Structure formats: C-alpha cells, structure tokens
Amino acid sequence: MAKVLMKGNEAIGEAAIRAGCKNYFAYPITPQSEVAEYLVKRLPEVDGVFLQGESEVAVGYMIFGAAGAGERVMTTSSSPGISLMSEAISYIAAAQCPAVFVNIVRCGPGLGGILPAQGDYFQATKGGGHGDYHLLVLAPDGVQEAVEMTMQAFTLAEKYRGPVMILGDGLIGQMMEPVEFPEDLATAPSNKDDWATNGMSTRKSKKRNLVKSLYLDPTELNAHNLNLKAKYDQMKREEIQFEAYNADADYKVLITSYGTMSRVCRTAIDLLKEEGIEVAMLRPKTLFPFPEKAVFEAATKKSCKSVISIEMSMGQMVEDVERCVKGQRPVEFYGECGGDIPSPEKIIDIIKAMI
Amino acid sequence: MQTEIKFAGFGGQGILLSAKLLAYAAMKQGSFVAWVPSYGPEMRGGTAYCTVVISDKLIGSPIIKNPTHLVAMNRPSLEKFSDTVKPGGIVFINSSLIPVRSNRKDIIELVVPINEIAAAAGSVRAANIVALAAFNAKAKLVDPDLLKDCIKEEFSAKAKIIPLNMKAFDEGVNFADNN
Numbered sequence: 012m013a014k015v016l017m018k019g020n021e022a023i024g025e026a027a028i029r030a031g032c033k034n035y036f037a038y039p040i041t042p043q044s045e046v047a048e049y050l051v052k053r054l055p056e057v058d059g060v061f062l063q064g065e066s067e068v069a070v071g072y073m074i075f076g077a078a079g080a081g082e083r084v085m086t087t088s089s090s091p092g093i094s095l096m097s098e099a100i101s102y103i104a105a106a107q108c109p110a111v112f113v114n115i116v117r118c119g120p121g122l123g124g125i126l127p128a129q130g131d132y133f134q135a136t137k138g139g140g141h142g143d144y145h146l147l148v149l150a151p152d153g154v155q156e157a158v159e160m161t162m163q164a165f166t167l168a169e170k171y172r173g174p175v176m177i178l179g180d181g182l183i184g185q186m187m188e189p190v191e192f193p194e195d196l197a198t199a200p201s202n203k204d205d206w207a208t209n210g211m212s213t214r215k216s217k218k219r220n221l222v223k224s225l226y227l228d229p230t231e232l233n234a235h236n237l238n239l240k241a242k243y244d245q246m247k248r249e250e251i252q253f254e255a256y257n258a259d260a261d262y263k264v265l266i267t268s269y270g271t272m273s274r275v276c277r278t279a280i281d282l283l284k285e286e287g288i289e290v291a292m293l294r295p296k297t298l299f300p301f302p303e304k305a306v307f308e309a310a311t312k313k314s315c316k317s318v319i320s321i322e323m324s325m326g327q328m329v330e331d332v333e334r335c336v337k338g339q340r341p342v343e344f345y346g347e348c349g350g351d352i353p354s355p356e357k358i359i360d361i362i363k364a365m366i
Numbered sequence: 367m368q369t370e371i372k373f374a375g376f377g378g379q380g381i382l383l384s385a386k387l388l389a390y391a392a393m394k395q396g397s398f399v400a401w402v403p404s405y406g407p408e409m410r411g412g413t414a415y416c417t418v419v420i421s422d423k424l425i426g427s428p429i430i431k432n433p434t435h436l437v438a439m440n441r442p443s444l445e446k447f448s449d450t451v452k453p454g455g456i457v458f459i460n461s462s463l464i465p466v467r468s469n470r471k472d473i474i475e476l477v478v479p480i481n482e483i484a485a486a487a488g489s490v491r492a493a494n495i496v497a498l499a500a501f502n503a504k505a506k507l508v509d510p511d512l513l514k515d516c517i518k519e520e521f522s523a524k525a526k527i528i529p530l531n532m533k534a535f536d537e538g539v540n541f542a543d544n545n
Contacts, residue, residue: 016390016401042405125405153400186428187386187401189393278426352429 014189019154019179020045020087022190023113024053026161027085029192031200032111033059034084036073038066038092041125042181043115046087067092071099078108079222081207083165083200087113089181090131091122093139100174101140104239105224107206109168112146113161113177115184118350126350127181127271132327135178136299143236145243146176147250148298150269154188156296162196167250169201171242178298180323182271182352243300252296253305256280261314262291263366265340267306267332268321269295271352276321279358290362291315298328306335310342317365319343321358367422369507370430374415374447375439375460380494383520384437385416387498391508391516392420400428413442420507437501439480439494444468458501462493476504476542483537492534499538510539 064070077084118124151157226232320329438444448468462481484493
C-alpha cells in the first residue's frame, strides 16, 4: 500500500480499525481529540460503535464492559483523563480483560498544559491505579511506530488478557508523517469462549463465565496475583523491544531516551558524530517490560564512561535506568517538562559538558 | 540534505493547508517529511505556525529552531521569526499585509502581494495558493506540476474551485519567476 500523510491522532484511529477494533469509547481532551473526530466518521463504515462517555471515569468502565464481553476495544485520552480512568484500568488488569489505552501525554501535574511531555512514565509503568498490576507499555517515536504499536497492542492485549497502553505525546498526536498500515500486524481475534461474557448463544460451551476482580479468600487472591505476576514475567521474557543507535561505535556516553525526545537525541548524536564525538542511544520501545539487560550491556561497554537519561519530565525513566546500570556507571539526568522540547543544540551542550 | 520551512500567519490564512500541500508533494516525490503544527491555546485570529521538514533520510528531531526558509503571511510572523532563518534562506513576505522588510542582508527576500494576485486570478481566498506557488518556484523544493496535482487532490470534493486555484498557482509562479 502507498504511503499516506496523516496526523498521528488520525493514524492511531485508522490503525485501530485495521486491527479489527469495532468499539471506541472516549471523552475529548487536547491534544488527542482528533482520534475521536476521525473515528466518529470512520467507525460506522465498518459497523463499529463510537460512544462518548459522560466522563473518563465512565469511559474506563465502558471499556471494561466491552472488553469483558470479549470485544476488541480502545480508548484514547491524555494525561488527566488517564488519571480518571486509572481505577478502571486496575479493575481491567485484575479481571484479565484485553483492552487498548492510548495516552497522548500532555504536561502535568494537574491540568498542567496541553503541550507534549513525558511526565506520565511512572503512571504508565508503575501503576496509576491501585494494586499489583502492570500495563504492557509501548512508546512510539513517531507516527509510523504509533500505527504499528496500536495494531500490535490489540494482539498483545489478547495474548496476555490485559490492558496495553500506547504512551505517546502531544507532538506525535499532532504531527503529520507518511505512514503505511502493515497488513500483517492485523490478527484474527482470539477465542474468548472460556472466559468472556460474550453470550451463551455464540459458543458451544454451556459453562457460564464470570468476569470479576473480587477475591475475598486470601489463598485464592494470592494465587490470582501470582497468576498475574506470571504474565508480567512472561512479558519480560518475550515482549521487550528497544533500539540501539550508534551502538557499534566506541562511545563515551550512552543516552537513554524514548518517544519524541529520542528523536531529538538522535539528531544530536548525528551532529556530534560529525565533530568526532561518539555517543550512543538506547531507546526503549517497550517501557514495561523495560529492556533491563540491553541497558546494562550498553552502559557497561568498555568505552562507555557515563550514562544520561534525557526525558521530557523531571526524572522518571532515569530511575529504571539507574536500577539496570546497578551502579556500574554514573547515571545523570536532563529533562524539561513545560511543553518546550529541548533542542538538539541543547543536548549537544549537555553531552559536551559530560566529556 | 534536509530543508525546513516555517509557515506563519493569522489563523485562517491557510498556513496549515499550504504546509500540508508542500509536505504531501514532497512525500510523493520520495522524500521523508514531517508536518509539525503549533497547537498552543491560540485564539481565532491569533498567530498560527507550522513547520515542514523535508529530508533525504529519516527525520530525527522534528523540532526546528532555525528553519531554512520562512513564509511570513502577516507582520507579527515576520517580526517574530525572520531572525531565526538560516543564512542563505528565503524569507517570503506577504506584502499585501506586511509593510516592513526583514532588515537582513544574508537571506533572500521574496516579496509578493499575494492578495492582489489572488484577487486578479478570481478570488482573494486563493492567496495561500499564490504564496505556496511563488515560494516553491523560488525555493525549488518540489516539482510544480506535482504540487498542482496535490492541490487538485486536496480540493477534489470542491471541484469547482480547482480552476481558480490553478490560475492562482500559475500567477504565483509567474510573479516569482519575474521578481
């Protein structure tokens, strides 16, 4: 298929359709409202349903309902909206229902601002809602990856029977880039007859299914949580994605960065290379599971003297980087999170000050 | 090789559309492109701007502080951004609305009365197409015929305004070629 020029938000909407999503519930919020604008027109063409909830709290439970009934379902929101959905996300994780959540991150905390940021890393990777659960978190660095990850998200959500999050940002949502929709990323929906409340008439089994998150018996609840943990451990074995940039060079500094920020770092690395300064980048594409081994190995390469995590936050992913580097190298941090994205020139100045 | 073009003006002057048409044509020509709008909380009539990045390799940072060229559609845009343009770049000035110039000696000024040219071609509403055509004729970024095809495609649902925009395009090119 030929490339088309699309806004990230619209491309995410189209990717969901291509992945077989027929249910999209949302509440508008800048900078991602174009997803709803796109899907409200597009979903009826595929016999799908768009429904606007009365709030993000309601939307979270609409997602739970559709996911529990075995439907492919997605919502999109931005930071404050995801906070409101977080209770439902915890329930969905506990009840083991596949669903796709897209967070086109804006500045926080509170209402913050509407410009791009990466201040929701902790929320996405460490919880957000209560209890021992994780989201599988995918972080695209542009419109093409946003498309691919959205399509993959539906497959992963069903593989692990749980919520998957796309962690983008306002720039990825608003920017237009050429995109293709890889047909091979669309998968047939899995058979959900043994757990979903998808209607007795649609399946052979006479067993009644129950979707729930309440376990009052301590032994039963512990076993349930161990079962969830086994899934997160399997994600760590099977789903880690990352990109190593300029990693073959004898670099002195390793940058860790993801999403939009990593593209600025990529340009800075190219410009530094022209000056004869070698810097590499380890870009996690999955934020959970985190590429722990890859970060450790890249940081402890013989030529590498120090590591810096560069983020559009006040220092969040850096904590995972420090954890992975295990004290073998100094780990520094640079971040801005008012909505201005640091320029390549700024990154170059920071790197030069380190060496 | 990477070229960055900042389009700036009032909301409603067709900034985002002109930029999109250029990005679209560049994509069809086989380049890597990015179209990056400003989406701050602007009011109607406030300043809007948009950057198009055209490159022969995968685009790293789409955030551009110093663009190669500037297309300024109103005076605040020229005053705000003309100093950011890289030396040797083109500063397009919509002289229908901008009575001043950039005061820079190290750039190429392209001064075009787009409203008058568009009005003569049939409607002042095609002023952004005049600007796009004239700018592209000077900067030589994409094949003009390809750009015209992209405009036709964009307006395919409103076919009756295509001839006006084609005329406005040709007049824009003529002006740039002769000035």
